[in-house]
Amino acid sequence: MVLLELFLSFMKIGFFSFGGLTMIPVINDEVLVHGWMTADEVMDIVAVAEMTPGSLGINCATFVGLRTAGVMGAFSATLGVMAPSLTLCMAAAHFIMKLKDSGTMENAMNGVRPVSMGMLLAVAVTLSQTTFWAEGAAMKLSDVHWNLVVIAAVCGVLMFRLKLTIPKTILLAAVLGLLIG
Amino acid sequence: MEKNGKGGRPVSRAGKLWTMFWIMAKIGCFTFGGGWSIIVQIQHEFVDKRGWMKEEQIIDFMSVAKSLPGIMIVNMSVLCGYAMEGAAGALSAAFGLTAPAIAAISLVVYFYGSLKANPYVEKVLNGVRCVVIPIILQAAWKLKGKSIISMISYVFLAVAFVVCAFTDISKPMVIIAGAIFGLLVWRGKKEHGAA
Numbered sequence: 001m002v003l004l005e006l007f008l009s010f011m012k013i014g015f016f017s018f019g020g021l022t023m024i025p026v027i028n029d030e031v032l033v034h035g036w037m038t039a040d041e042v043m044d045i046v047a048v049a050e051m052t053p054g055s056l057g058i059n060c061a062t063f064v065g066l067r068t069a070g071v072m073g074a075f076s077a078t079l080g081v082m083a084p085s086l087t088l089c090m091a092a093a094h095f096i097m098k099l100k101d102s103g104t105m106e107n108a109m110n111g112v113r114p115v116s117m118g119m120l121l122a123v124a125v126t127l128s129q130t131t132f133w134a135e136g137a138a139m140k141l142s143d144v145h146w147n148l149v150v151i152a153a154v155c156g157v158l159m160f161r162l163k164l165t166i167p168k169t170i171l172l173a174a175v176l177g178l179l180i181g
Numbered sequence: 182m183e184k185n186g187k188g189g190r191p192v193s194r195a196g197k198l199w200t201m202f203w204i205m206a207k208i209g210c211f212t213f214g215g216g217w218s219i220i221v222q223i224q225h226e227f228v229d230k231r232g233w234m235k236e237e238q239i240i241d242f243m244s245v246a247k248s249l250p251g252i253m254i255v256n257m258s259v260l261c262g263y264a265m266e267g268a269a270g271a272l273s274a275a276f277g278l279t280a281p282a283i284a285a286i287s288l289v290v291y292f293y294g295s296l297k298a299n300p301y302v303e304k305v306l307n308g309v310r311c312v313v314i315p316i317i318l319q320a321a322w323k324l325k326g327k328s329i330i331s332m333i334s335y336v337f338l339a340v341a342f343v344v345c346a347f348t349d350i351s352k353p354m355v356i357i358a359g360a361i362f363g364l365l366v367w368r369g370k371k372e373h374g375a376a
Contacts, residue, residue: 015250044293052289053210054282057252062286078283082275084251085259090271092245093263104364109241111337111363112356113328116244117321118341119355123217124317125346131310148311156315160322165225166218167211169312177308178301 002069003076009034010061010080027060036068057081147180197233198266198273205258205277212254212278218316219254219278223261224323233265237327248353254278333366 009030016026024046031037037045045056045063052059058078065077099105131152132145155173158164164172192200208222220243227234242264246256255275262274289296296302328334337359344350 014252052282052285053212054279054285055212055252055254058255058279058282059286062283063290066287066290074283074287078279081252082255082279084249085255085275086271088249089246089251089256089259090263090268092249093242093260093271096241096245096260097264104368107367108360108363109237110330110334110367111359111361112244113237113240113324114334114337115341115355115359116240116247117324117328118338118343119244119247119345119352120217120317120321120324121338121342122345124314124321127310127314127317131314148307151308152311152314155312156318159315159319166222166316167207169316170211170218170309173308173312174305175308177305177311181304181307181311 003072005034006065006068006073007076007080010064010077011083013061014057014081014084024056027056031064036064151176151181194266198269201262201265201270202273202277205262205274206280209278209281212282217313217320219257220320221316221323223257224320227261227265234261238264240324240327243324244356244359248356337362 013026013030024042027045028039028042031042032039045060058081061077061081062074065074067073069076096105132148133143134145151173154176155164155169158172159166159169204226208219208226211222212219220239223234224236224239228236228239238261242257242260246253246260249256255278258274258278259271262270262272264270266273329338341355341359344355345352
């Protein structure tokens with residue numbers, strides 16, 4: 001029955017979160033209540049998720065599932081956390097494809113597209129704050145991690161000017177991080 | 182419906198699903214930092230290289246993926262997969278994307294203790310986190326052509342930027358507001374044009 005519980009818990013986590021670090025409180029609630037992990041171990045998963053490809057949700061589900069009930073546990077939990085995408089998003093995709101030629105949909109999208117761009121730029125600003133300044137430090141010019149700014153700038157120029165692909169850019173950033181990070 | 186690869190070669194449905202799975206798996210290996218980089222990679226692989234999706238679909242799906250519950254990058258791959266090959270495409274893309282993460286975590290579970298104590302791992306991560314910022318800027322830049330269709334679009338962009346950067350208003354609310362104001366503004370435009 002632990003497989004079903006894993007599936008249901010992670011489905012709940014999936015439905016009540018919008019990905020990223022905002023998932024932590026929801027994940028905490030579920031796995032602590034079930035006694036699957038301690039609060040310290042949850043912070044460990046967050047660190048693990050940062051080190052590996054994939055989103056926090058998938059990584060967490062695999063991690064908890066694997067430790068609680070082996071491979072089948074990992075499978076149940078991961079499928080659970082993907083449930084909203086596989087149901088809601090599939091329905092949304094169907095709906096969008098049907099409506100794509102309607103004028104109303106196009107008008108709404110004319111509004112949504114620039115808004116998405118604004119959201120994306122806001123994410124860049126927030127990430128710059130957390131990446132380039134030490135955690136909890138006042139945002140003064142003297143506290144900037146200049147080595148990290150250099151890495152971002154070098155990678156940015158190579159990507160924009162020389163059309164370096166994303167996987168190559170990320171590998172380059174990893175090497176630069178090792179050298180001066 | 183006949184669908185072609187980049188060189189105009191016909192691609193069978195099974196072949197296309199298989200290709201989608203592997204491309205998404207490749208993309209899944211490089212989704213550090215909240216997964217924003219997958220937007221640029223999907224665009225590169227499926228729009229520029231193969232022509233299986235249209236440019237404007239990327240940005241439409243991005244806002245839907247962000248507003249629905251669930252993991253943004255999984256949502257994004259379901260939407261893109263569905264647009265290319267229906268439900269089978271959605272499954273192929275979603276499982277392709279998550280496969281590398283599941284494999285990586287399984288390894289990490291066994292080596293976690295030694296990885297955590299390693300200072301070099303920390304340095305590599307610092308570098309990887311930095312590159313997410315230029316990646317996001319590039320994604321925004323590439324979407325500019327389809328999103329900015331008049332001066333009013335800049336107003337939408339600026340307001341959304343300020344709201345998202347400086348308030349805690351939820352992202353779905355911002356997207357819904359964008360859709361409503363888009364309907365109001367551009368419907369008015371069309372009537373003016375017709376009159």
